Amino acid sequence: MRIFVFLTRRMIFAALLMLGVSAAIFFLVNSIGNPIELMMAETPGMTGEVIDRMKAYYGLDHPPMTRYLLWLSRIAQLDFGTSIVYNQPVGSLIVTWGWQTLKIQLPAILIALAIAILFGVTAARRQHSRSDFAVMATALLGQSLPAFFLGILLIFIFSYSLDWLPSYGAYSTRNPLWGSPTLDALWHMVLPVAMLTFFNTATLTLLMRSNMVDVLKSDFIAAMRASGIPERRVIYVHALRAAFIPMLTYLGLLIGLMLGTAPVTESVFTWPGLGYLYISAIHQLDYPVIMGASAVIAFMLICTTLLTDVIYVLIDPRISLE
Amino acid sequence: MSDQTITAHPPSSAKPARRPVKGIWRQGWQRFARSRTGMLGLILVLLVVATAVVGPFVAPFDPQDQSPMIDPGAKAPPSWVHPLGTDRMGYDVASRVIYGAPTALAVGLGAMSIASLIGVLVGGFAGYRGGTTDEVLMRFTDFFLVIPMFVVILAVIRLLGVAVVNTPFESVPYLNLGVIILLIGVFSWAPIARMTRAEFLRLKNQEFVEAARCIGATSGDILFRHILPNALPSLVVIVALGIGGAVLAEAMIGFLGFGDPAAVSWGQLLYFNYEALKVAPWASLSPGVAIFITVLGFNLLADGLTDAFNPRAKR
Amino acid sequence: MSSLATAKPTAAMSIDDRSMLTPPVHDLVRVENLRIQFPPWNAPVRIIEDVSFQVRAGETMGIVGESGSGKTLSSLAILNLLPPPARITGGRIMFDGEDLAAKSQGEMQKLRGRRLAMVFQNPGYSLNPLMTVGAQLGEILKVHEKMPRSMALQRVEELFRLVGITDPGSRLSQYPHEMSGGMKQRVCIARALLCNPALVLADEPTTALDVTIQAQILDLFEDLKARFGMSMIFVTHDMGVVARIADRITVMYAGQVCETGDKHAIFARPSHPYTQALLASTPRIDRRYAIDGEGRRERLPTVGRAVAPGQSLGGGCRFAGRCPEAAPECSRLVPQAAAIEPGRVVHCLKRGSAGVASHD
Numbered sequence A: 001m002r003i004f005v006f007l008t009r010r011m012i013f014a015a016l017l018m019l020g021v022s023a024a025i026f027f028l029v030n031s032i033g034n035p036i037e038l039m040m041a042e043t044p045g046m047t048g049e050v051i052d053r054m055k056a057y058y059g060l061d062h063p064p065m066t067r068y069l070l071w072l073s074r075i076a077q078l079d080f081g082t083s084i085v086y087n088q089p090v091g092s093l094i095v096t097w098g099w100q101t102l103k104i105q106l107p108a109i110l111i112a113l114a115i116a117i118l119f120g121v122t123a124a125r126r127q128h129s130r131s132d133f134a135v136m137a138t139a140l141l142g143q144s145l146p147a148f149f150l151g152i153l154l155i156f157i158f159s160y161s162l163d164w165l166p167s168y169g170a171y172s173t174r175n176p177l178w179g180s181p182t183l184d185a186l187w188h189m190v191l192p193v194a195m196l197t198f199f200n201t202a203t204l205t206l207l208m209r210s211n212m213v214d215v216l217k218s219d220f221i222a223a224m225r226a227s228g229i230p231e232r233r234v235i236y237v238h239a240l241r242a243a244f245i246p247m248l249t250y251l252g253l254l255i256g257l258m259l260g261t262a263p264v265t266e267s268v269f270t271w272p273g274l275g276y277l278y279i280s281a282i283h284q285l286d287y288p289v290i291m292g293a294s295a296v297i298a299f300m301l302i303c304t305t306l307l308t309d310v311i312y313v314l315i316d317p318r319i320s321l322e
Numbered sequence B: 001m002s003d004q005t006i007t008a009h010p011p012s013s014a015k016p017a018r019r020p021v022k023g024i025w026r027q028g029w030q031r032f033a034r035s036r037t038g039m040l041g042l043i044l045v046l047l048v049v050a051t052a053v054v055g056p057f058v059a060p061f062d063p064q065d066q067s068p069m070i071d072p073g074a075k076a077p078p079s080w081v082h083p084l085g086t087d088r089m090g091y092d093v094a095s096r097v098i099y100g101a102p103t104a105l106a107v108g109l110g111a112m113s114i115a116s117l118i119g120v121l122v123g124g125f126a127g128y129r130g131g132t133t134d135e136v137l138m139r140f141t142d143f144f145l146v147i148p149m150f151v152v153i154l155a156v157i158r159l160l161g162v163a164v165v166n167t168p169f170e171s172v173p174y175l176n177l178g179v180i181i182l183l184i185g186v187f188s189w190a191p192i193a194r195m196t197r198a199e200f201l202r203l204k205n206q207e208f209v210e211a212a213r214c215i216g217a218t219s220g221d222i223l224f225r226h227i228l229p230n231a232l233p234s235l236v237v238i239v240a241l242g243i244g245g246a247v248l249a250e251a252m253i254g255f256l257g258f259g260d261p262a263a264v265s266w267g268q269l270l271y272f273n274y275e276a277l278k279v280a281p282w283a284s285l286s287p288g289v290a291i292f293i294t295v296l297g298f299n300l301l302a303d304g305l306t307d308a309f310n311p312r313a314k315r
Numbered sequence C: 001m002s003s004l005a006t007a008k009p010t011a012a013m014s015i016d017d018r019s020m021l022t023p024p025v026h027d028l029v030r031v032e033n034l035r036i037q038f039p040p041w042n043a044p045v046r047i048i049e050d051v052s053f054q055v056r057a058g059e060t061m062g063i064v065g066e067s068g069s070g071k072t073l074s075s076l077a078i079l080n081l082l083p084p085p086a087r088i089t090g091g092r093i094m095f096d097g098e099d100l101a102a103k104s105q106g107e108m109q110k111l112r113g114r115r116l117a118m119v120f121q122n123p124g125y126s127l128n129p130l131m132t133v134g135a136q137l138g139e140i141l142k143v144h145e146k147m148p149r150s151m152a153l154q155r156v157e158e159l160f161r162l163v164g165i166t167d168p169g170s171r172l173s174q175y176p177h178e179m180s181g182g183m184k185q186r187v188c189i190a191r192a193l194l195c196n197p198a199l200v201l202a203d204e205p206t207t208a209l210d211v212t213i214q215a216q217i218l219d220l221f222e223d224l225k226a227r228f229g230m231s232m233i234f235v236t237h238d239m240g241v242v243a244r245i246a247d248r249i250t251v252m253y254a255g256q257v258c259e260t261g262d263k264h265a266i267f268a269r270p271s272h273p274y275t276q277a278l279l280a281s282t283p284r285i286d287r288r289y290a291i292d293g294e295g296r297r298e299r300l301p302t303v304g305r306a307v308a309p310g311q312s313l314g315g316g317c318r319f320a321g322r323c324p325e326a327a328p329e330c331s332r333l334v335p336q337a338a339a340i341e342p343g344r345v346v347h348c349l350k351r352g353s354a355g356v357a358s359h360d
């Protein structure tokens, strides 16, 4: 019952947040000018009449406030409008391209988490040792290495110099590698996933290490050891669980932001994902796609924040529902 | 038996409460000097600053000089005249990388000045006033944390680029760069506000602030002479991190092709030369390394500053 | 402090006399010349230096000393659980005829919780906040006794009842944060007793508690001692507490033993200058206190953690800086153990100890 009240309150807050963020994005973009007029300004030879017809077609002939409300009521029904460039429903574009984004982002987060746990725990158990120093130094460097530059380096080394892996795209255009579309797709995923994994691992490892160092110093771990619980269990079950809880916030942020950082990753690898769709929509001023994609990106972030809060309540008994 | 203690404390000497400010900085510097990562960061940052200040006077070529297109030609490999080679458009890569330093610092410092101003005002006000003010301002801050900043900035820059055509704004120098700086600043103040609030909450009830209040110091006096200076050490850390972040954000914007065409920026160099990575890797790798060094410098600096001012936060 | 009143010299004498006649009892634990050091290893910080004491079967050894004197480290050393980078660099810890300090962590793991158990100072921190108390105590039984879950929970409930936890059945499914400090400490005590250990180490188990709760927990310890008959090492900085709970006492100062012996003998005839100072500062209804000029009772100045490593942990008697009887050689020579009565050892040059120049 209390969890129900808690959930409702959280969801109302998330909905308000979504309302605010969508309004902010909408008015920021629209304050610059009527999107159709801006778009047509780059297309020579458009008559005023054609522009008016386009505005009416895309529902852009009302004042901004009305348009915002209209847009809002439509996306509430999951109708994001029609892409000007692709002439397809924006919703289905987002699903198709978004799937490609998840395909590289989710594995990268999971692999990074596994590596972070392994290295973070190892470093924390031997605090101040050489291996600890090595892990810390690598992670600090990794945190500062811009993800897109890392991608460029990977392409330069593994595609151009060694010619091992494909440098762009999600599929081979002509003959799939080894005649298998699945293997071909996996093969194309290697570099983008490697880049994202490296990027995620750095911060996750540092967090894991410092949380673990704190937990290992706590009395309850000493007490568990003093009660004869085997060391492996103390570390990998009890300490890990305690050290993992504060990481949830960052993990939620990573998942929430993965669509937001996708434009850069996907530009480096010409990966046909949501970020790539978004960038080309901006280049071509495909207004419905810009609005739809940014709303989905914001939605994703807000949802994971909400989800993080809920998971906290479920796994940390100390958090009260008040 | 509890009234018996062996470890009795000596009666606390009734020294007047002093502002611990000077000591914080001196001690901080001593600890900073001992932090190897911090010193390395400082050296890297100074290197970038020196490049930005001195570079334009020593750079072999003007950033707009495309004459190498004729002599060694475009995409020429490194040589004595062009130590980092030439790029796709016939520019001298070394000179352009050097000229990118002032742009990067302008972005980093500019954006963080804006972010710090907003963040300290909002966070400070929330922390000092507390109550409903605090609640409202912090909700507002949360709101800024969930705006996908990068995505919004790209859209705004692009649309603005179209909208200013044939308006007086078109002739404003570095308009695009200015807007990028402004937007990065406006979207990165939330963490600073949170930190400021936490620090103000912590400090406002401390002895030396109470003492100042007792001797009749005004609110402004307490805020600017007593609380803010003591909150600065923590803020300095987060601002140093923010500068690196802002440089990185601008590099990504430039890399995606939304940078200021009039400015020389590392991200844009990558954008122009990425296609030619296979034939002229030096033209892409050099600006990339410059971005890496700058971001690394500020991150390490922040790490050292944490060691210096907040040693307990780590390890 | 009322219990101190029972330590009348005459009564003490008679007990002492009796123990003189009885043959030596079996020692369950013998800590011999224990030495614990911290890095840098080329010039180690000698936190614990040459500490020896014995605990006999069924008796409670009270270890007294002000905070920072090395009581916690000594107890953790017995479990072979020193926090890194501390290390045992000398001496033996004999338990059941085996040297615990020489055992591997794997061998120790089988002893901890089963034969040796510990109650920590702060019950608020020493329980896993993410598990119900039933689950975390049950896990110990599962590890050591291979008990199935339901049986383990039954045993935990039984122990909860024994340590005075009201409504023990429903407590099993509670999390530590849902309990009061005193209740949590009872849970910790139950945890220590789960497998009927031979030795319980209690490290200031009452220090973090409210005064009224402290008294209850002490009562509980006395009661359990009588019921279980286990040996106990009871660490405290409080003379009043040892007076109640201990059979014998070891007084420590800055990582060295001052004296060790029967409780009554030590209270009746404190020998070491530090013990004398300690007892003088202990409020006793049969004593009058010197009042200084400002109307305060005289107290020992604090040493605490300020026992600066390296310097004051150097050679000689570490109490020399504060000792009213200190002689020049005190800060140069380390006082060795001197038996002054049967079962009673003191380390003081002025009480007959031989002095040994420190080895550096």
Ligand SMILES: Nc1ncnc2c1ncn2[C@@H]1O[C@H](COP(=O)(O)OP(=O)(O)O)[C@@H](O)[C@H]1O
Pocket (backbone or CB within 6 Å): C038, C047, C065, C066, C067, C068, C069, C070, C071, C072, C073, C074, C084, C085, C304, C305, C307
């Ligand atoms: N991690 C550590 N590094 C250096 N010195 C330590 C460390 N932990 C404890 N010590 C030192 O060991 C001494 C004994 O500590 P402890 O056993 O906790 O004392 P007690 O339990 O008697 O209060 C203290 O004086 C302290 O200075």
Ligand code: SF4
Pocket (backbone or CB within 6 Å): C272, C273, C274, C317, C318, C319, C320, C321, C323, C324, C325, C326, C327, C330, C335, C347, C348, C349, C350, C351
């Ligand atoms: S050895 Fe010397 S300094 Fe130490 S207690 Fe005895 S008299 Fe005092």
Ligand SMILES: [Mg+2]
Pocket (backbone or CB within 6 Å): C068, C071, C072, C073, C121, C203, C204
């Ligand atoms: Mg202790």
